[in-house]
Amino acid sequence: xSARTKKIVAIVAGMLIAGVPMATLNYWLDGFVExxxxxxxxxxxxxxIALVDYRVGLAVTALDDLAARGVxxxxxxxxxxxxxxxxxxxxxxxxxxxxxxxxTLCSDLGTHPGERVVLATQGITARPDAVLELIRIGETSxxxxxxxxxxxxxxxxxxVIPADLxxxxxxxxxxxxxxxxxxxxRNGTFVSDVGPVSDTDSRLSSTRTSDLxxxxxxxxxxxxxxxxxxxxxxxxxxxxxGFLAVALFAVVILFPKREPDNPVAELERxxxxxxxxxxxxxxxxxxxxxVRGAEVLMRWRKPDGTVxxxxxxxxxxxxxxxxxxxxxxxxxxxRDEMGAxxxxxxxxRIGFNLAARHFMNEEIVSDVRxxxxxxxxxxxxxxxxxxxxQSLDSLTSARRVIAAxxxxxxxxxxxxxxxxxxxxxxxLKLGVDIIKIDKMFIDALDxxxxxxTIIETLVDLARNMRMDIVAEGVENFEQVVALRERGIRxxxxxxxxxxxxxxxxxxxxxxxxxxxxxxxxxxxxxxxLIALGARASAA
Ligand code: C2E
Ligand code: CA
Ligand code: CA
Numbered sequence: 196x197s198a199r200t201k202k203i204v205a206i207v208a209g210m211l212i213a214g215v216p217m218a219t220l221n222y223w224l225d226g227f228v229e230x231x232x233x234x235x236x237x238x239x240x241x242x243x244i245a246l247v248d249y250r251v252g253l254a255v256t257a258l259d260d261l262a263a264r265g266v267x268x269x270x271x272x273x274x275x276x277x278x279x280x281x282x283x284x285x286x287x288x289x290x291x292x293x294x295x296x297x298x299t300l301c302s303d304l305g306t307h308p309g310e311r312v313v314l315a316t317q318g319i320t321a322r323p324d325a326v327l328e329l330i331r332i333g334e335t336s337x338x339x340x341x342x343x344x345x346x347x348x349x350x351x352x353x354x355v356i357p358a359d360l361x362x363x364x365x366x367x368x369x370x371x372x373x374x375x376x377x378x379x380x381r382n383g384t385f386v387s388d389v390g391p392v393s394d395t396d397s398r399l400s401s402t403r404t405s406d407l408x409x410x411x412x413x414x415x416x417x418x419x420x421x422x423x424x425x426x427x428x429x430x431x432x433x434x435x436x437g438f439l440a441v442a443l444f445a446v447v448i449l450f451p452k453r454e455p456d457n458p459v460a461e462l463e464r465x466x467x468x469x470x471x472x473x474x475x476x477x478x479x480x481x482x483x484x485x486v487r488g489a490e491v492l493m494r495w496r497k498p499d500g501t502v503x504x505x506x507x508x509x510x511x512x513x514x515x516x517x518x519x520x521x522x523x524x525x526x527x528x529x530r531d532e533m534g535a536x537x538x539x540x541x542x543x544r545i546g547f548n549l550a551a552r553h554f555m556n557e558e559i560v561s562d563v564r565x566x567x568x569x570x571x572x573x574x575x576x577x578x579x580x581x582x583x584x585q586s587l588d589s590l591t592s593a594r595r596v597i598a599a600x601x602x603x604x605x606x607x608x609x610x611x612x613x614x615x616x617x618x619x620x621x622x623l624k625l626g627v628d629i630i631k632i633d634k635m636f637i638d639a640l641d642x643x644x645x646x647x648t649i650i651e652t653l654v655d656l657a658r659n660m661r662m663d664i665v666a667e668g669v670e671n672f673e674q675v676v677a678l679r680e681r682g683i684r685x686x687x688x689x690x691x692x693x694x695x696x697x698x699x700x701x702x703x704x705x706x707x708x709x710x711x712x713x714x715x716x717x718x719x720x721x722x723x724l725i726a727l728g729a730r731a732s733a734a
Pocket of ligand 3: 611
């Protein structure tokens with residue numbers, strides 16, 4: 196799959212993955228809003244009918260009480276009883292005495308009440324002696340009138356409740372009614388309503404009827420109007436799902452990029468692609484200027500041409516264990532590239548850097564033998580460097596490996612002497628052939644006497660133990676002179692040449708050692724080497 200197709204697949208997958216929670220939430224939110232709406236109108240209808248039952252019930256009880264006390268006419272003491280009843284009963288506008296034909300004879304307010312128009316009449320469940328009426332007083336005011344027969348005479352006792360008081364003005368949370376509630380009589384005559392009127396087509400509605408008194412209330416709400424009540428929640432939902440979508444997009448889109456981001460996988464790929472290449476830093480005989488060999492330093496040459504120094508990839512290669520394969524590959528490259536030139540010059544030594552890992556078992560011994568067996572390079576021309584910077588896990592194992600290598604004629608060098616923590620005695624226990632003095636001491640040569648003392652000690656020691664010494668990181672001629680005066684023969688450093696690509700190193704060898712075999716006079720050639728090295732390093 197190409198990177199482009201991968202990206203498209205990732206985007207589509209991202210949309211699907213992000214879309215599912217988004218759709219689910221919105222579906223749930225829609226359902227939630229709808230359920231909330233239904234709950235609200237159901238509860239409004241229930242509360243309205245409860246109010247009707249309560250208020251009409253109070254009126255019926257009050258009338259029964261008056262009847263039981265014998266109230267039946269407009270006599271002064273009966274009017275007092277009506278006033279007392281009104282005083283002690285909230286929500287009832289008036290108590291009155293009606294003639295058998297329904298005309299109002301008197302009320303607790305006085306003896307000349309205005310005209311009442313009856314709009315609808317209906318019975319009360321289980322109360323054949325009582326009736327409920329919808330009446331109008333004056334132009335518009337509507338009332339529910341409850342009437343029952345007096346116990347003596349023909350007159351009728353009545354209680355009048357303002358119709359508006361039967362429909363609650365507030366919602367269950369104490370706010371203004373957000374739903375529309377509309378009350379009708381049993382025959383459908385309109386009694387009262389409250390709240391915003393809804394569109395008939397797009398609304399939720401709930402209907403409830405009072406079992407006792409026969410009034411019906413229908414509550415309703417516009418779906419959209421209700422949704423706006425919960426808009427905050429919906430907006431929050433959109434933000435939440437939007438955020439989730441973006442996060443998932445990011446994860447899904449970045450996911451295919453993570454593979455090359457895995458640095459070990461990237462190292463493996465580069466190894467496969469042959470991007471790790473050898474550079475060669477010449478080791479020079481400072482008594483005659485001849486090139487005695489080279490140290491192989493790994494470089495990562497990327498496809499775009501950039502060349503990375505080991506500091507940026509060797510630590511990971513060592514910790515991941517990939518260094519073992521990388522070293523094998525490096526040795527093969529050197530064998531193929533330098534084989535002929537090294538074979539022609541038997542005095543040349545080619546050094547490789549090993550990691551502490553290499554000394555844990557004898558794999559390196561067979562590796563070196565297999566790689567160089569049958570090649571023009573003699574095993575005696577190979578130097579393997581073990582750094583003092585890293586501690587070896589097992590001294591016994593390291594000694595065994597070193598001895599086995601030396602058994603093949605391979606030279607072993609201890610690198611970065613003085614820069615590590617192991618110390619001199621440790622180094623001696625390893626039984627190496629060469630010690631490489633760290634650049635730190637060479638740098639200090641210019642101004643510190645103690646550095647010279649250390650170098651002199653190392654030279655004495657090396658002579659006694661028949662070890663060679665190589666000075667590293669030599670950058671100026673004063674250092675060359677100082678080292679030569681102390682009896683050091685081999686050195687490497689920028690003063691001679693930086694690490695060179697294979698082709699440059701071959702050119703250098705061809706220029707200063709055109710024929711095979713040892714060359715006796717090296718003075719001119721040393722000059723030539725320095726000039727060439729400078730040119731190569733500038734390139
Ligand atoms: P090292 O083995 O101590 O290599 C010497 C380092 O000093 C090299 O750095 C070299 O370029 C640098 N150098 C040489 N002359 C001078 C000089 O005059 N002045 C200064 N300032 N530096 C100089 P490089 O090539 O960056 O390598 C760094 C380290 O990476 C090496 O230190 C070695 O420990 C490790 N390394 C390189 N190649 C390999 C390899 O193939 N395998 C393993 N395990 N480690 C390697
Ligand atoms: Ca080295
Ligand atoms: Ca070194």
